[in-house]
Amino acid sequence: MMTIYTSCSMAKQDIPLEILVKQRLEDDIWWLEYVGPFTLFRVPANIREGNKSLYEPRMVSIGPYYYHLRMNRLRTMEDQKWRLLRSFLFRNSELCVETCIKAMRSIEKNVRQSYSEYIALGEDEFIQMLLLDGCFILEIFFKWLSEDPDILFQGGWGPTTIFSDLLLFENQIPFVVIERLYDIVMTGETKNNRDAFLSLLARFLMDEEPSSLTFPMKLSENVHHLLDLYHQFLIVPSLCEVETKHDPTALLLWKQKLIRWITPSPDKQGTKRPPRQIPCTTNLHEAGVKFRKNQSPKNLFDVKFCRGGILEIPPLQIDSNKKALLTNLVALEKHKTWGNQTVTSYVALMNSLINTKEDVAVLQHAGVIHNLLSSQQEAAVFFNQLGDGTSFDSMNHHFAKLFRNVQLYYDSNWNRSWARLINDYFHSPWAVISVIAAVILLGLSALQTFYTVYPYYVRPK
Template identity: 85%
Template sequence: MAKVDIPLEVLVKQRLEDDTWWIEYVGPFTIFRVPANIREANKSLYEPRIVSIGPYYYHLRKDRLRAMEDQKWRLLRSFLCRHSELRVETCIKAVRSLEKNARQSYSEYITLEQDEFIQMLLLDGCFILELFFKWLNEDPDVLFKEGWGPTTIISDLLLFENQIPFVVIESLYDIVMTGEAENNRDTFLSLLARFLMDVEPSHTSPMTWPEKIHHLLDLYHQFLIVPGLYQEETKHDPKTLPLWKQRLIHWITPRPDQRGTKRPPRQIPCATELQEAGVKFRKKQSPKNPFDVKFGRGGILEIPPLQIDSNKKALLTNLVALERHKTWGDQTVTSYVALMDSLINTKEDVALLQRAGVIHNMLSSHQEAAVFFNRLGDGTSFDSMNHYFSKLFRYVQLYYDSNWNRS
């Protein structure tokens, strides 16, 4: 049978009139693909190793990630047994009502059929919640006993491309907790964030959460970004600060007639160069958060300790990817990356920071750690006037430039 050539005008018109595609692909997008040029440079930091969540790596579920798909069905059954009146039909109905909004969360058009897409959301959402419940109740499970879990599983749950909309997880949680007195959203979110951080549950007062959480990585990010000591200190009345710091503030603060000529440096000298200028590095004791960096009197730069391993590499990389696309939040992690990239140029810098207790390098070599930090900020940009460490950069650079300190 002869092939019928369809005019281009007709093909284009058909695509424009295809409402099944067009209506779903309108956003606002909250789950993106990492740009190909960035992902291809180090795919292993963006792709799941054990469990696929969401549609972007759905194709791996029938191949190298198949084992975890069987575990998802087991955990779905366990999830449904948590409430005597809980029915799978109720869960499916709830997820089905979220299908349209869920599809619109992804920056790529999702080709999965309706029932396949809903089943994916159901399995993934219940898998996450059941793991959380088992962790919370200290309920032994085979996934917690295996050598690669739960640390590697949690690492996969925090990949930027490996997400489902958080509204699905919240909806399923509300169903299983119907009638329970402890069904408090802020408490649930705070405990879930601690689960993702792989730390013990805390019974302290939970933080107040915003109304909108986009996915698990966003939840982790919002829990992580808590104002640190350095930011709080800058809010004090300058007259109450030590005289040496008042003078620093005078020199680093642009006057109205300078028209921005005293912009903070985009980077500062590396650790070995700073040490030669008299800067001393110390591990920050009891930091409020990982970004609680402080530069104090005597040229002492205190930094919270950071363990670098394969999971932490993936976490930092994906948090940077989130902030690159996250127009609804700050750029704290990106600023932290800029700080560490400045401090670390070579393996000697890594060795210096490790001796100071600032870094605990679990990678194969100091050179590998140096290369990681040098590449981590590729493709990112930040405002040098307003980023998290802009004042600290000014303090450090002024100290470094002082002939007195050098001598």
């Protein structure tokens, strides 16, 4: 029998398999040095390829994953990084570039091991990347806070696009790089002051004053990168609220026992497992659910289902950058080891509520959505695509209780009948007047009948 070899096989047919396997293992020996845990990952290829615009930087590349774009379509921003490095060094007269490089060299190995993939950059090239990217991020912050005029802030698209790129999941460097550069450039009371540093970043990321933000150190001590810090600032208020709600007073305990006694058990309700979805906005509206803007939300996720079937939702402004931000936050939660899925749950909630442009119209009318896209249909597509591929634990997600309560309200025949009555007969002032007039006429007719018949029965015999 004749054996057919491919060109690759012919080149290696004389090399024993044992040697080929050993060579491959030696090529991948770098993996043995990685002790983890990894904190910077790639989005799975099948997800990223279908939504490249949501994960790839448009203006500035940070870190090694999109390093290949620096000499191509993002080359202009690389020149700006050198200019901002010079500006960074001028902030401290005692600071020199040698000090910065020494600081980056001291953490180079640990930083390299933060990435889940092998970084094919030499030591000096890798350190230069960290220096340029870290100084670029800090200079953007410094200039924004002090309102220094800069070419990067000219034009409405510049700052918005840069900010969006800095919060991409695959476009990150470890937070320790930014912290180390901040410590060596600052002087006086702000030097080595982590709270001051977090305040600086919070003002830029959250667009709020530092006095209005709290920094629970048990979370912030483990910041992995800029997107992770933004995620913590975004969800911390809801976590703190859960921790501070406990009140061991006897009155509260008595109320809790009473509520448990009068509330049907999950088995009787038939909703032991919360639904993975709830009806869309228009269906809920027809069933009597009323939508209202949460006037003073603690954060974006402060959604409440109140007495009387009122669903309070914090206002959300949607634009071309919001989808990328939420998508990358969901990607971050997929790789976080501490299990918080708040943003993923929020995306699942909004995807359930919004299917069509009619759903968007109801929420817009309620002040919940501020649509900056071209149409309500585009806004509906925005939420539909945002929820594609979003998986979560339906038993333990952030809105599990809300999903259950909304579904119970929607399934109630009484609520649906009452809502149908209101919609049919009290949907406008003229309809109310018509009903009242009909009731008055009916009453007058009954009264007239009574006075017509009554004399006959009371007539003396």
